[in-house]
Amino acid sequence: MSTERVERRLAAVVAADVAGYSRLMGSDEVGTLAALKNVLRDLVDPAIAAHNGRIVKTTGDGILVEFASAVDAVTCAMVVQGLMADRKDGAQQISFRIGINVGDIIVENGDIFGDGVNIAARVENECEPGGVWISDDAYRQVRGKTTFAFDDRGERSLKNIDRPVRIYSVSAAMISTAAGVRTSIEPKKLLSLPDRPSVAVLPFSNMSGDPEQEYFADGMVEDIITALSCFKSLFVIARNSSFTYKGRAVDIKQVGRELGVRYVLEGSVRKAGGRMRITGQLIDATTGAHLWADKIDGALADVFDLQDEVTTRVVGAIEPSITRAEISRAQVKSTSNLDAYDLCLRALAAHYSHTRADIDKALSLLDDAARLDASYAWVKAFAAYIHCLRIGQGWDAPGDREEATRLAREALVSGSDEPKTIAFAAHAIAWLAGEHDIALAAIGKARHSNPNSFDVLIRSGWVYAWTADFDLAVEHFKRSVRLNPIDPLLGYAYCGLAFVHNHKEEYEQAVEYARLTTNNMPNWIFGWIHLTVSSAYIGHIEEARAAAGHIRVLSPSFSLKQYRGISSSKHDWMLEKAAHGLRLAGIPE
Incomplete structure (x- = not known):
């Protein structure tokens, strides 16, 4: 009789596999294998090492990892999924499902066995692509010890497991940014269905x-x-x-x-x-x-x-x-020139990155489109908006403001009934020229034509915010968030809410929305401006100065004079309230 002792230990076990692997291999075997190899080498293996994990084994499409700490296991899994979501190269098609369990395992020749492993694998089978799901045993170990949010998915009967297992999905709740600025992320909530299709x-x-x-x-x-x-x-x-x-x-x-x-x-x-x-x-x-x-x-x-x-x-x-x-x-189309339309599509695709190079590229494409169809109102409204982005970030050239104002005015008088055209032109004419009454009339027309458009609502929210109609501004910003609940550029709505709460002297709420803005859009200067203002007013001077430091990184010569030049507040008291908050954080005149 063998007296060899079986090694057992308690461990956090992570099981992961590639969603839709067979389909991916069927369509491109070589490309899929290469993409998976790159992801494991560049993202997964370094994350596991950084969180003190041990890779037990890899299969064709999966990986099994052991951690001594459940907190390390969950944190590592969330880091991996976050990196995967941000990946922009040819490995985009690779999407992991990750399951985690804490339990007793048997260790033999470096491999691990037992229910502790089997439950992790079964939880992973239940998980959605791109998600991290954990067992109730793992949840009890990490509850209250991380900044993640956990949604109860209920009890599941898992294959070859003799008892139902309660499962939780994990979502981001808070991360930290540089320079001591705390940045909250709302937990991913399952949204209720609207009262219409x-x-x-x-x-x-x-x-x-x-x-x-x-x-x-x-x-x-x-x-x-x-x-x-x-x-x-x-x-x-x-x-x-x-x-x-x-x-x-x-x-x-x-x-x-x-x-x-x-x-x-x-x-x-x-x-x-x-x-x-x-x-x-x-x-x-x-x-x-x-x-x-x-x-x-x-x-x-x-x-x-x-x-x-x-x-x-x-x-x-x-x-x-x-x-x-x-x-x-x-079904009203704004041009019959397909080449001009094609250039507009290229400009749209370019501008979503919000980098300086792509914003400049978008504007150049719109200039080409305007030469092909001088009556194309959407080209003018969109170009005016692109100029607004450039001016706000300090990327503009002499004459840009005058050119953008001309384009916005021409778009508004073009006779176009297309709501997005009207909304973008209204936003630009208010922000560039301070013609708030014209903007209010135009944005009302756009909203009447299409009250369900995110683009119309977000511009409407800002026009009402600049004119101190704060209740309507909040209503439109919040409706825009529901229409666009997971947009990477939700900072536009969050910043609008921060702006409103700052001017209503509700600074605690303003801080939270400003933090959300800087997390969503860290390279957009206005998020940092309103975080500076709200933090300064509630006495978080360290956070305010850190936010002001981010402003100076984006615009090294930023001053109160520059802020006044990019502010569209209708009333002087609004402008001075924001300026005073910036002054408290050390922004020079």
Whole structure:
């Protein structure tokens, strides 16, 4: 009889695998293997080492890791998923599911066995792509010891496990930034369904075989979202929240829960020669049932008609009570010049990064579009807005403000009824020229035409904030957040709320929204401005000075004079309130 002693110990076990691995291998075996190897080498292995983990073994698509600490295990998993979500290279298609358990394990020849391992693997099987789910035993070890939020997913009967296991999903609740500035992140909450039909349009796959055509597929989706949002009886998630799922293997039911919608539209675009094919499928996210699936073919010259056909079919499947006349009113296009339209799509795609190079590129593309169609009102409104971004960041050249003001005025008098055109032009004319009454009238018109547009609501919120109509501003900012709940650029709404609360002398609330802004958009100067102001007024001088330091990193010569030049507050008292807060933090005159 063998007297060899079995080694046992308590451990936190992490099991991870690649979501949709078989599908990825079937479509591109070599590319998938290379992408996975790069992710493991560049992200996963360093994170495990940094959190004192031990890689037990790797399989074709998975990895098993042992930690002595449950806190280290959960923190490492969240770091990995955060890095994966931010990854911008060819490994974007790789998405991990991660399960964690704390339990007794058997160790033999470096490998580990037992229920402690099996439960981690089964929890991982339940997890959504891109998520971190943990067992109740792991939850008890980390509860109150991390800054993460935990959502109870209920008890699950797991394969070959003799008892139900309660499972929790993990989401970010707080991180720390440099220079001592505390930055909160709201826990990811499952949103309730609106009181009307609700839909999210996911990014369409580019099937053209040319990565350079990605902007075209994205632009198609943006136009479909805009068309759907024109229907007042629908609730349509904004573009940037939908596009956080780009390049990821997704669970449609989970998308529905995270965005708070009943329906999800996904599809693809193939553009070849003078022809185009759009495929789409509309799914009920609450049940997974397919409501409509089809392909629409046509000439590239008929691109607007093809977009309208997709919109019509989606609307017909979701809300049959919408009449054909209503659909026709929503299908108003602002140019017939396809080359100008194409340049606008390229400009849209470029500007979302908000880097100086891409903002300059977007403006150049819009200049080219304007030369092709001088009557294209959206080009003028969007170019005016791009100038606003440049001026606010201190990237402008002499004459930019005058040029942008001219473009905004021309867009407003063009006769365009397109709500987004009106809203962007109104925002620019208020911010650049201080013509608040004109902006208020225009933004009211845009909001009447499309009260469901994130782009309209966020601009409306700012115009009302600048004119001290704070209640309406808060209402519009908060509605914009619900329409766009996971947008990486939600800082525009959070900063608006910080601005309002600062001027209402509700500085504690202003600080929280300003921290959210700087976390979402750390390179946008206005988030740091309003964090400086709110922190200074409540006596957090160290935090205020740290925030002021970030302002000077972004704009080394920043002063109160410069702030007055980029402030659009209608009333002097508003301008001086913010200026005094900046002064308290050491910003010079």
